[in-house]
Amino acid sequence: MPPTLEEVAQIAGVSRSTVSRVINNHPNVRAETRERVWQAIQECGYQPHAVARSLVTNRTRIVGMVIPETVTTLFTDPFFPLLLQGATEACNTHHYQLLLSLFNDPTGQEKTYQRVMRSGYVDGVIVASASLQDPVIPSLLRDGIPFVSVGRHPDEQINYVDVDNVNGARMAVEHLIQLGHRRIGTITGPLDMISGQDRLRGYRQALAAHDLPIEEELIVEGDFRESGGVAGMQRLLSASPSAVFVASDIMALGALKALRQENLRVPQDISLVGFDDIPLASALEPPLTTVRQPVRRMGALAVEMLLDLIEHPGAGPRRIVLPTQLVIRKSCREKEVMSS
């Protein structure tokens, strides 16, 4: 049996409360007793029992990371790993812990939600890229559980951190425009996700800013998966774009494969820009020009925002939008101006 407060108290010859005060550095303890208590603590290797503590403080120092059902298959995409890494690191520095919840059982969603969220184990949660109709966010709101969303959300009262998807996409497409491309297609993300919508919006903004027409046949909806990239590119080909902005690197890989299938070369026959800058991007042949987003940092900031929320509830909504960055590699090339 691990030692308890009581035992430490015995050894130090004080009461339980005094030991408790020492551990929580309450001010009103005589320096000498404080000393004696610490010694007793060392002596028996005392470690506070977090569960018991939580029962009275109503705080567990555990935050949850909720990854909704729809995206668990994307786990091979380094987005979640990086987000997790950032989040865990922030937790470590603040002496919090991270509980990982995949909501991957569509039928039992609500049940799982109840079990996980209302068990009292988490002080708050981070919700990773929920689609707009995901039921988790409304539930959280209803239950008054502190949370921050990774990826912005139209609802006014929701705290989030996000990257500037609109601007990132816009930079990507403007890069293509500057290279002389005029027929620029896009394979979007799922349009029920804000990030999917935002990247499409950036695409539109870039075209509009350069007085290029927006043609619906140059826009096909994808799903952030490789297979979606393949299918998207196949459909897009009939609209014969000279360049394509693909809303994720994983889809860009699919697009590349589809092009190879058709014996089209990148960038000679068609230019490609991705989004994410996952390690794969630089490993592709040709190395992919793409938009880098600070995912790990986003994970860390999400945790910090959440802890702030937990410790200072009630303040106005918090939002952070991080910048993105265009990384130019070798998948784009100038479009020669044709005289025809």
Add this chain to the structure above:
Amino acid sequence: MPPTLEEVAQIAGVSRSTVSRVINNHPNVRAETRERVWQAIQECGYQPHAVARSLVTNRTRIVGMVIPETVTTLFTDPFFPLLLQGATEACNTHHYQLLLSLFNDPTGQEKTYQRVMRSGYVDGVIVASASLQDPVIPSLLRDGIPFVSVGRHPDEQINYVDVDNVNGARMAVEHLIQLGHRRIGTITGPLDMISGQDRLRGYRQALAAHDLPIEEELIVEGDFRESGGVAGMQRLLSASPSAVFVASDIMALGALKALRQENLRVPQDISLVGFDDIPLASALEPPLTTVRQPVRRMGALAVEMLLDLIEHPGAGPRRIVLPTQLVIRKSCREKEVMSS
């Protein structure tokens, strides 16, 4: 305030204990009261308070996943994500939760260990690919915390799940031998990890089985990272192998880049086999022949073994070794027999 047992009891007109019995399906409750209690539970939306429950049962239904310091940078490698996914899914089906701990602060290792492991929040842990001198395993043993290691461990008493690294490596090298290669190099994993050692052992076994000499200059130690693959291949080149078994796909990517640098083509000039079968492998040019390991399954089995351990302590050591599988793509080619 969420409802407590007491309130449910009030509504149902019974005592706290009876409600508790109903919730834990104890047999000795009259069907009719049971019914009334369930109704009361629905009525007020009661949810057991896990923390309070844990205090008395000494069980949290939380398992920890410990990822030691040395590997956190490898988080972009899909190994951990997949392991996590498998583990989380298994947790879900058994109504457990998963607490993720990266031990990424080398100085505070022991402190973090104490805080996380001895806080009483976890019923047991899974230790992911610790190096042989990692201090976590001895600590766990000392503290009597149930755990299973992902990756085998020489210590007799340690429970683990692993893949058959020896055999996987052996298959890979035998594939090269069958293609006619005789000078086969290898870039190993870190040799302070059992998986690194085992894959090297497989390499040696394959050569030995075919009466090929083992030349030390054909063996260079890597680190499971891309940069290690680059460096390894550069060194290996002076020994002029016609084929190389690289102990991880990520390193194989590095090796490929190093070869490109030297204007050597794969597989025309040199054949390459990797290990892991991460998504990158099939995306490379040429698609990489590699050894597939069931990582996700390993994660799920690790959790299941751990739960078994928690629920039936004391039984003999448990071990699972899963088979690996050679996936032939396009990075290897027959070695023409030269008459010189």
Add this chain to the structure above:
DNA sequence: TTGTAAGCGTTATCAT
């Protein structure tokens, strides 16, 4: 500055 005692929401023992 320190100690006493109540209470957090459960489960478990022991009566009834």
Add this chain to the structure above:
DNA sequence: ATGATAACGCTTACAA
């Protein structure tokens, strides 16, 4: 079959 009641290990008034 059900109800008191005592833990579980801690924090926190309140008293001294």
